[in-house]
Amino acid sequence: MDSLILEGVVRTLDRALSGRSLLRWDRLGEADYLLRFATAAGDNLRISLHTPFPALYRLPHRDTPETAPPDPFSGIAARELEGAALISVRRRGADRVVEMDWESASGDRRRLVAELLGKSANLLLLDSESRVIAYARRMASAFRRPEEGKPYQPPLPRPGLEGASLDPRRVESMLQRYDRSLPVEQAATGILQFLSPPLAEDFPHRPGALSDPAAELRRLLEVTDAGRLEPVIYAALPADELLSGAATHRAPVVLSPLPLEHPPAPPQARFGGCEEAVRVFSQIVQAQQAARERREKLGGVLNREKTRLARLAAKLDQERAETQRSEEHQRFGDLILACPSARVAGAVIEVPDLYGEAGRVVRIPADPALTPRENAERHYARARKLRRGAEKIRERLQAVASQASRLSAWEQRLSEARSLVDLEAVEKVLIGERLLSPAPRKPGVKEPPAPENDPGIRKYRTEDGFVILVGKTSRDNDHLTFRVAAPHDFWFHAAGHSGAHVVVRNPARLKELPKSVALSAARIAAHYSRAKGKGKVEVHFTLRKHVRKGKGYAPGLVSLRNHRTLEVEPGIPGGGQGE
Numbered sequence: 001m002d003s004l005i006l007e008g009v010v011r012t013l014d015r016a017l018s019g020r021s022l023l024r025w026d027r028l029g030e031a032d033y034l035l036r037f038a039t040a041a042g043d044n045l046r047i048s049l050h051t052p053f054p055a056l057y058r059l060p061h062r063d064t065p066e067t068a069p070p071d072p073f074s075g076i077a078a079r080e081l082e083g084a085a086l087i088s089v090r091r092r093g094a095d096r097v098v099e100m101d102w103e104s105a106s107g108d109r110r111r112l113v114a115e116l117l118g119k120s121a122n123l124l125l126l127d128s129e130s131r132v133i134a135y136a137r138r139m140a141s142a143f144r145r146p147e148e149g150k151p152y153q154p155p156l157p158r159p160g161l162e163g164a165s166l167d168p169r170r171v172e173s174m175l176q177r178y179d180r181s182l183p184v185e186q187a188a189t190g191i192l193q194f195l196s197p198p199l200a201e202d203f204p205h206r207p208g209a210l211s212d213p214a215a216e217l218r219r220l221l222e223v224t225d226a227g228r229l230e231p232v233i234y235a236a237l238p239a240d241e242l243l244s245g246a247a248t249h250r251a252p253v254v255l256s257p258l259p260l261e262h263p264p265a266p267p268q269a270r271f272g273g274c275e276e277a278v279r280v281f282s283q284i285v286q287a288q289q290a291a292r293e294r295r296e297k298l299g300g301v302l303n304r305e306k307t308r309l310a311r312l313a314a315k316l317d318q319e320r321a322e323t324q325r326s327e328e329h330q331r332f333g334d335l336i337l338a339c340p341s342a343r344v345a346g347a348v349i350e351v352p353d354l355y356g357e358a359g360r361v362v363r364i365p366a367d368p369a370l371t372p373r374e375n376a377e378r379h380y381a382r383a384r385k386l387r388r389g390a391e392k393i394r395e396r397l398q399a400v401a402s403q404a405s406r407l408s409a410w411e412q413r414l415s416e417a418r419s420l421v422d423l424e425a426v427e428k429v430l431i432g433e434r435l436l437s438p439a440p441r442k443p444g445v446k447e448p449p450a451p452e453n454d455p456g457i458r459k460y461r462t463e464d465g466f467v468i469l470v471g472k473t474s475r476d477n478d479h480l481t482f483r484v485a486a487p488h489d490f491w492f493h494a495a496g497h498s499g500a501h502v503v504v505r506n507p508a509r510l511k512e513l514p515k516s517v518a519l520s521a522a523r524i525a526a527h528y529s530r531a532k533g534k535g536k537v538e539v540h541f542t543l544r545k546h547v548r549k550g551k552g553y554a555p556g557l558v559s560l561r562n563h564r565t566l567e568v569e570p571g572i573p574g575g576g577q578g579e
Contacts, residue, residue, distance in 0.1 A: 001055050001096050001116045001278070003195040004224045004257040005231060007166055008274030009057060010098055014089040016058070017043060021085050022102070025078040026067040031136055033074065033123065034064065037086075047114055047123060049136060053285040054121035056098060056114055057278045076134040077125055080110055094164040094195060095155060117155060120144065126152050161194055168221035171214055185213040192217065198256035205262035220258070229257045231277035232267050233284070239269040242284045253288070255281040287420065294423045295414065301436050302411050309407065313400050320393045326386035329379040331355065332364045336376035344368055349375060434475035450483040452505075457484065460524065462573070466517045467505040470528055474556030477501040478549070481558065487545035490518070492525040493558075495538040495565060499529025501556070503544065519568060526570035539566050 017037055026034040031049035036042075042061040048054060070078070084102040092099055092113075100112040109128040115121055123136040124146055135146045144153065157164065160178040178187045188209070192200035199220065203209050208216035223229060233239055235253040242253065254264055255277060271277035336342050339351040344366050353360040366375045410429060417423045430436040434456065452459065452469055456476030460468040469484065471477035477500060481491065485503045490513055492502040502525040504513060513521075518541065526537035542563040550559055 001053060002255065002257055003094055003096055004229060005274045005278060006096055007091065007224055008229050009278055010089055010091055012275045017086050018088055019085060021083060022081050025074060025082055027070050027074040028065055029068050049121040049123060051119050053282055054116040055278050055282045057275050073134050073136045080125060092154060094166050097155065115155065124152060158194060166221055166224055168218045168225055171218040175214060185209060188213040188217040196257055198254050198260060202260040202262055229274055230259060231271040231274055232256050232259050233269040233281060234263045234265040235268045236265050239280060242287060253284055291420055291423060298414055298426055301430055302407060305407055305435055309400055309404050316393050316397050323386040323390035323393060326383045329383035333376040333379040335362060336364060336372050342372045344372060434479060452484050462517055462520055468521050468524060469503045470524060471501045477556040481547055482549060485544040489544045490541060491544045491547050492521045492539055492541045494526050494529035494531050495540045497529045497531040500525060520573040522566040522568045523571045523573060526568055527572055532570045536567050537570055539568060
């Protein structure tokens, strides 16, 4: 946070809040706190430690966001400060450290220290002897790491900036202390880099800096001391656009305490006070951060799906190469049956090659436990299976290619997204495609059920009107069971085998399904499972409300609180097709 702008904010807060009592301490989120004061305007002081722009400013009562559950620091701060009066708000030197002194009704003194130092931002509560009572963030640095019960260690000043001040009368002494070997212009720029990076960048372009750098630096501090700062936000997009969600723009957004002579972008907003400028700039930075995090999350989802598709395509290509051996197994079967004298010797059957050179012998793999005819039938069965598999693999490869094409389109949409609204549209698509889980529901808010007309769900209808829904993939199974099905619907799954989740709609809330409907649903569950083709299959069924998703379970994996079992032949009743 710019030190000159922070000075303006601190003076405003000291005038508005000194002598006021703290009504409540709330937490807005990770390292983000709200202090509610007993004032006629309902002042709410926000202290945010978020990088890259930790800040403090008042929020209008109407703009107060929802609160979050308290963390340990919030609990201690509320206990120590609620009901206490704020005595003063002041700076510690010229550094970005703000001290707030408090006094309780019983006379106990406390100090709240906000270190607004970028990645090292922290909030600490001290007792009357400046010992640490609690702190908001643990620090990695051994020197800067606060310890409860130990004296507070303020940040060390940067070399050459010991005793730095905003007092314009001390400009000459600060320039001499900074680095006597440097020209005055460079020393003034170095001091400004500590106080206000935008003004330091602009300093060589200011007319006064060319003629008398020390006088120009003194003039900037006099403007600050007199409270005449004119904060400006520079950006490639209008401020209202940035605030409304156009936060993915890559161009920098700069907050300067004064108009710049050589700005990095067009001026988009001018402010009469530092606090309002900080509030707006902080909201822009938060919107940008939210957009970056959402973009990264969506990009990660698309990259994972791209990797999965590449692996699946490679595996299917291998399986397709294997299916080309169907003719070989067909020929093996033909050769065995064409040779009445064929015998199994060990794990092979040797027969003359009727399709090759005269006198050539073919060694055919065989199962010693089977007769030659049984081995021939086994090769025929293998050939049929490979031919069937070739068609399925071809269909799956087409599906993979189609999904890869759609994935490229989504990546293009993501790369072109310029606002949070655009990113939310991409996120909605990925949630609909089961590539991304929806945000968790807020406590007490019931999520509406998802529609059943979903491409990942097959639908059957029995003769007596019952609707049977079948998930196509493991992700579709989860969606069907936990987003589409109602608690009183009936749920079926093949016991001990991976397969489809099957749901029978039960709008009448029947305690029992008609036997014919239950058997139909069980047969469908067996048909769409790995148990298909193994004779009779056991199928578990229960009410949907008894199906649970355990923490860390893979897609499609669930547990049942109680269930019953049917034994059925796999199949689709009536030979029908899903809708």
